[in-house]
Amino acid sequence: MKTKLLFVLLFASLLSESMAVTYVNLWIPPALSGPTFSLNLHVTNKYYFAGSNTVTYTYNNADFWGPTLFMTNGDTVQIYLTNNLPDTTTTHWHGFHIPAIMDGGPHEIIPSGTVWTPTFTVLNRAATYWYHPHLHTMTQNHLGHGAGGLIIVKDAQESALALPRTYAVDDIPLVLTSRRFYTTAQNLNQFNVTNGAAGSAYGDYELVNGVMNIGTTNVQVMLPQQYVRLRILNAEIERVYNLGLGNNATFYVIGTDGGLVNAPIAVTRVVLAPGERIELLLNLASSAVGSSLDLKAYNSNASLGTTLSFSYPGGEPNTTGQFGSLLNNSDFQILHIVVTNQTANPILTLPTVLTTNAFWTAGDVSNTRNVAITGGFPGTLFTFDNNLFSINLINQNLGYNAVEKWVITLR
Numbered sequence: 479m480k481t482k483l484l485f486v487l488l489f490a491s492l493l494s495e496s497m498a499v500t501y502v503n504l505w506i507p508p509a510l511s512g513p514t515f516s517l518n519l520h521v522t523n524k525y526y527f528a529g530s531n532t533v534t535y536t537y538n539n540a541d542f543w544g545p546t547l548f549m550t551n552g553d554t555v556q557i558y559l560t561n562n563l564p565d566t567t568t569t570h571w572h573g574f575h576i577p578a579i580m581d582g583g584p585h586e587i588i589p590s591g592t593v594w595t596p597t598f599t600v601l602n603r604a605a606t607y608w609y610h611p612h613l614h615t616m617t618q619n620h621l622g623h624g625a626g627g628l629i630i631v632k633d634a635q636e637s638a639l640a641l642p643r644t645y646a647v648d649d650i651p652l653v654l655t656s657r658r659f660y661t662t663a664q665n666l667n668q669f670n671v672t673n674g675a676a677g678s679a680y681g682d683y684e685l686v687n688g689v690m691n692i693g694t695t696n697v698q699v700m701l702p703q704q705y706v707r708l709r710i711l712n713a714e715i716e717r718v719y720n721l722g723l724g725n726n727a728t729f730y731v732i733g734t735d736g737g738l739v740n741a742p743i744a745v746t747r748v749v750l751a752p753g754e755r756i757e758l759l760l761n762l763a764s765s766a767v768g769s770s771l772d773l774k775a776y777n778s779n780a781s782l783g784t785t786l787s788f789s790y791p792g793g794e795p796n797t798t799g800q801f802g803s804l805l806n807n808s809d810f811q812i813l814h815i816v817v818t819n820q821t822a823n824p825i826l827t828l829p830t831v832l833t834t835n836a837f838w839t840a841g842d843v844s845n846t847r848n849v850a851i852t853g854g855f856p857g858t859l860f861t862f863d864n865n866l867f868s869i870n871l872i873n874q875n876l877g878y879n880a881v882e883k884w885v886i887t888l889r
């Protein structure tokens with residue numbers, strides 16, 4: 479009996495030791511305020527595995543990802559972007575309503591060792607946007623190494639609301655992505671940012687602001703006992719997230735890519751596609767200091783109650799290969815949240831009204847176009863207006879502030 483008990487205790491302690499979760503702190507990108515911004519894009523390293531440097535891209539001496547740029551609606555901003563990568567790149571201001579020449583698409587190349595100096599007036603509403611390389615055929619490579627950053631636009635309307643907005647305290651940016659690493663001796667522990675037979679559209683390990691969840695090591699953040707705002711970007715190549723809290727608690731959507739929604743929307747799950755941003759409020763006011771909860775992706779077939787496959791990018795069942803990953807078709811950990819002491823002047827009330835959105839109607843439309851697209855399935859090429867991509871081809875010309883109706887047909 480005694481021996482048996484000893485064995486059970488020994489087994490239990492071994493089990494708990496092997497299952498013990500350790501935590502690594504979330505990194506919050508530093509904030510830069512405008513209207514003038516200097517960004518130095520360069521190569522560096524980050525230790526994702528003990529004793530092994532992973533080559534990464536960053537800006538201004540961080541180690542993965544770039545600073546968060548704070549811009550104000552109505553300001554004319556001036557950016558100095560130095561490309562110290564050993565490769566040509568571009569920098570695209572994702573979601574910004576700006577002239578094409580300033581937009582940093584595949585045409586506005588920044589040769590290695592040069593400075594790009596775009597300037598534009600911020601017309602966008604208060605919301606969360608982002609910047610990332612957009613060089614033709616190299617976007618996954620450059621973004622995959624960590625080149626990118628968030629932009630937070632402020633405006634008078636949003637600033638007048640009683641919302642959490644103390645950056646890195648009760649207003650937290652979360653950049654979600656995942657990475658696959660090479661396991662071959664030649665490239666050991668380097669990012670595999672290829673998308674093909676040897677690579678994947680999906681990573682194997684979840685990164686939050688560049689910090690990795692792996693095995694029993696989870697990313698952790700301390701958040702105060704009050705309403706906290708999460709600005710979440712899906713910075714994946716293809717994976718969609720079905721986000722929720724481990725205790726199935728209700729949280730509130732307050733904003734999307736385009737700005738505030740009319741009123742907080744109570745949800746227990748929210749779906750976020752690549753490139754998309756969402757702003758959430760978590761109510762931690764009634765959680766005990768020291769208690770914890772987890773932000774997770776509920777991406778398994780079981781959680782969704784559906785057949786995933788191509789209807790849900792990242793739902794494919796494979797763990798390897800081009801459309802496989804260790805995170806595919808599973809519920810996985812994103813962020814461990816520990817509740818800490820309330821701050822001075824906490825937000826303790828959920829606003830009832832945020833804005834009154836005016837949506838375009840048919841009466842605003844000055845022109846209608848029909849656009850055909852084909853392809854996009856494995857083994858096929860995309861065409862737009864029956865043309866393959868060409869850097870020299872302008873498919874459609876339209877006015878800067880035109881409101882048009884486009885009827886898009888997938889053939």
Ligand SMILES: [Cu+2]
Pocket residue numbers: 570572610753
């Ligand atoms: Cu983009």
